[in-house]
Amino acid sequence: MAQFLQQMVNGLSIGSVYALMAVGYSLVYSVMNFSNFAHGGVIMFGAYFGFFGITLLKLPFPAAFVLAFVGTAILAVLIERIAYKPLRERKAPFLYFIISAMGASIFLENIIIATIGPTFRTYPDVFGRSSIALGPVAVGRLDLIMFAVSAVCLTGLVLFVEKTRMGRAIQASAYNMKAAALMGVNTDRVVMIVFAIGGMLAGIAGVFFGMKYTVYPQIGNITTKSFVAAVFGGLGSLPGAVLGSILLGIIETLVAGYLSSQFRDLIAFVILIGVLVFRPTGIMGKTTEDKA
Amino acid sequence: MRVRNFAAALLVALVLISCGGAKQADVIKVGWFGALTGDQAVWGNNEYNTVKMLFEEINAAGGVKVGDKTYTLEAVGYDNKGDAQEAVNVVRRLTSQDKVVAILGPNASGNAIPIAPILEGAKVPDIATVATNPKVTVLDGKVKPYNFRVCFIDPYQGAVAAGFAYDVLKARKAAILYDVSDDYSQGLRQFFVENFKKYGGEIVADESFKSGDVDFRPQLSKIKAQNPDIIFMPYFFKEVALSANQARELGMTQVLMGGDGWPSDQLISMGAAAVEGSYFVNHLDYDDPDVADYKARYFKKYGIQTELNGYLVHDAVLMLVDALKRAGEPTGEAIAKALETTNIKGITGTIKISAQTHNPEGKDAAIIKIVGGKYVFQQKYAAK
Numbered sequence: 001m002a003q004f005l006q007q008m009v010n011g012l013s014i015g016s017v018y019a020l021m022a023v024g025y026s027l028v029y030s031v032m033n034f035s036n037f038a039h040g041g042v043i044m045f046g047a048y049f050g051f052f053g054i055t056l057l058k059l060p061f062p063a064a065f066v067l068a069f070v071g072t073a074i075l076a077v078l079i080e081r082i083a084y085k086p087l088r089e090r091k092a093p094f095l096y097f098i099i100s101a102m103g104a105s106i107f108l109e110n111i112i113i114a115t116i117g118p119t120f121r122t123y124p125d126v127f128g129r130s131s132i133a134l135g136p137v138a139v140g141r142l143d144l145i146m147f148a149v150s151a152v153c154l155t156g157l158v159l160f161v162e163k164t165r166m167g168r169a170i171q172a173s174a175y176n177m178k179a180a181a182l183m184g185v186n187t188d189r190v191v192m193i194v195f196a197i198g199g200m201l202a203g204i205a206g207v208f209f210g211m212k213y214t215v216y217p218q219i220g221n222i223t224t225k226s227f228v229a230a231v232f233g234g235l236g237s238l239p240g241a242v243l244g245s246i247l248l249g250i251i252e253t254l255v256a257g258y259l260s261s262q263f264r265d266l267i268a269f270v271i272l273i274g275v276l277v278f279r280p281t282g283i284m285g286k287t288t289e290d291k292a
Numbered sequence: 293m294r295v296r297n298f299a300a301a302l303l304v305a306l307v308l309i310s311c312g313g314a315k316q317a318d319v320i321k322v323g324w325f326g327a328l329t330g331d332q333a334v335w336g337n338n339e340y341n342t343v344k345m346l347f348e349e350i351n352a353a354g355g356v357k358v359g360d361k362t363y364t365l366e367a368v369g370y371d372n373k374g375d376a377q378e379a380v381n382v383v384r385r386l387t388s389q390d391k392v393v394a395i396l397g398p399n400a401s402g403n404a405i406p407i408a409p410i411l412e413g414a415k416v417p418d419i420a421t422v423a424t425n426p427k428v429t430v431l432d433g434k435v436k437p438y439n440f441r442v443c444f445i446d447p448y449q450g451a452v453a454a455g456f457a458y459d460v461l462k463a464r465k466a467a468i469l470y471d472v473s474d475d476y477s478q479g480l481r482q483f484f485v486e487n488f489k490k491y492g493g494e495i496v497a498d499e500s501f502k503s504g505d506v507d508f509r510p511q512l513s514k515i516k517a518q519n520p521d522i523i524f525m526p527y528f529f530k531e532v533a534l535s536a537n538q539a540r541e542l543g544m545t546q547v548l549m550g551g552d553g554w555p556s557d558q559l560i561s562m563g564a565a566a567v568e569g570s571y572f573v574n575h576l577d578y579d580d581p582d583v584a585d586y587k588a589r590y591f592k593k594y595g596i597q598t599e600l601n602g603y604l605v606h607d608a609v610l611m612l613v614d615a616l617k618r619a620g621e622p623t624g625e626a627i628a629k630a631l632e633t634t635n636i637k638g639i640t641g642t643i644k645i646s647a648q649t650h651n652p653e654g655k656d657a658a659i660i661k662i663v664g665g666k667y668v669f670q671q672k673y674a675a676k
Contacts, residue, residue, distance in 0.1 A: 002517070014509075120558075129540065131541045222506075265502075
């Protein structure tokens with residue numbers, strides 16, 4: 001029983017890392033209708049921004065944290081302006097967006113390898129590595145902080161989308177961008193805001209990932225998992241992305257803990273495929289349009 | 293005038309020829325190759341410098357007696373730039389052009405594996421230095437007749453760790469976490485499991501991960517539930533630091549053990565308190581009193597510290613000299629035959645070559661403990 005509870009805590013912790021990454025993914029998808037593969041690269045930059053903020057600029061952690069997510073918000077908007085906007089204006093097929101996104105992702109990874117180097121780096125110990133014991137279950141201090149920050153960010157995001165004018169504009173654009181533009185919504189600005197928010201979430205995810213593990217140029221690869229989690233939860237749905245991520249984290253942990261760690265990815269993904277076969281829109285997805 | 297000049301010239305020439313002839317008979321040429329340029333140049337230069345220094349010392353002390361004659365040793369070294377293709381070329385040149393009787397090096401397994409056919413054609417033995425891949429001397433279960441090595445093979449570290457854990461640390465229940473996508477890690481794990489069971493110990497958990505994974509808590513939680521005495525972690529320092537931190541976070545206090553993938557500054561800076569009190573297996577330790585003399589001689593001659601490679605090529609030279617003395621004649625075939633029965637005491641431990649594998653069997657490994665963020669030499673240990 002103690003092991004089961006511990007494994008659930010482990011699963012929640014791993015799932016919340018996926019969730020922070022998956023929400024940014026899902027948000028961009030809901031408006032742009034394509035998978036922004038450069039998201040992983042932006043997450044990686046967030047981890048490096050935070051790392052150099054603390055070590056090189058000697059900033060206190062909150063300042064480095066802000067630097068990281070402001071930096072990635074700007075980076076994400078830049079990527080949109082350079083890699084996607086020209087395609088948007090030419091009404092290029094969605095396949096071109098995906099190829100452009102992959103190009104951006106490879107570019108981001110390699111620019112880090114070429115300038116900073118391929119070796120991994122470690123965040124200085126900010127919150128301490130100790131954990132809090134709840135009976136037989138150990139909960140990491142960083143996990144708790146990460147969980148709280150993620151909850152605040154995600155609630156804030158939902159409130160923003162539901163309650164503000166801009167949020168309604170995002171919803172309208174997500175529903176039908178052309179119609180929204182005809183109704184007087186500045187869709188160009190909506191796209192920019194969406195990328196800025198996605199970039200901020202990526203920056204936050206990057207800093208936490210870097211602190212929890214390490215910083216290296218291939219961090220972006222982990223977004224494959226969060227992408228799958230987003231599809232599982234229902235692409236385009238923010239609560240779906242969170243739910244899918246948490247479930248994926250728990251399934252992975254339980255498979256590794258009770259069956260075999262070698263079968264972890266195999267079984268986790270077979271379950272995901274199974275869900276998609278019976279429910280192609282994911283758990284909370286709404287539309288059934290063909291979206292790549 | 294002209295005739296006298298001619299006669300003088302002839303005389304000089306004759307003297308030169310006879311001198312050269314006499315000299316050639318007393319010299320044994322030994323080849324060396326490795327990387328003198330490129331990424332691995334530090335190690336290559338370190339090896340070649342050590343070989344030259346030792347040959348000078350041997351020659352100054354009167355040379356080596358082979359059969360009834362005494363010879364001096366001459367090193368012929370070539371740069372293969374750490375490249376496997378180039379390794380084949382330089383070995384061909386050493387055997388056909390320079391007619392060396394034996395070759396020392398290289399340090400890399402990838403360069404030592406492809407040279408076997410040329411050695412066999414020329415009947416010249418080679419002693420590799422830090423080439424730890426099992427395939428350097430044995431391929432498909434058959435020993436390569438002219439390939440030898442002075443270091444122990446990778447998986448052997450697993451056997452050493454198992455013996456040390458059972459014998460010295462008195463561990464009876466062991467858990468393993470290893471990288472399933474890495475040959476090195478799998479080899480160490482296999483030897484650890486086999487040996488730990490042979491001693492009478494129990495493997496209570498055998499968990500794996502894949503290269504690139506960063507979270508090991510599911511596996512560690514499973515290991516924790518089995519309450520082992522030690523945890524064996526045969527992989528590289530990055531994953532070691534991550535998994536050690538996560539184990540401590542989960543409240544696990546077990547002693548951790550590993551192999552030569554551990555030592556690195558990063559391990560200490562990243563693992564900090566989590567790896568304190570852990571043990572790992574290495575080829576040798578620089579603070580071991582047995583290596584102090586060579587270390588000092590090298591520093592005196594070249595003004596820089598020797599590397600790991602230097603210690604092993606030092607013992608490769610000892611192996612070769614011992615084999616020459618017993619060979620009876622300075623030919624590659626006779627030396628190879630003598631090398632098969634090598635049993636000498638080197639500075640890196642006892643080197644007893646097995647005729648079946650051409651590896652040193654039961655060679656001492658160094659056990660290192662992490663104390664106060666430093667690598668502290670504990671003792672030498674050989675698996676039985």
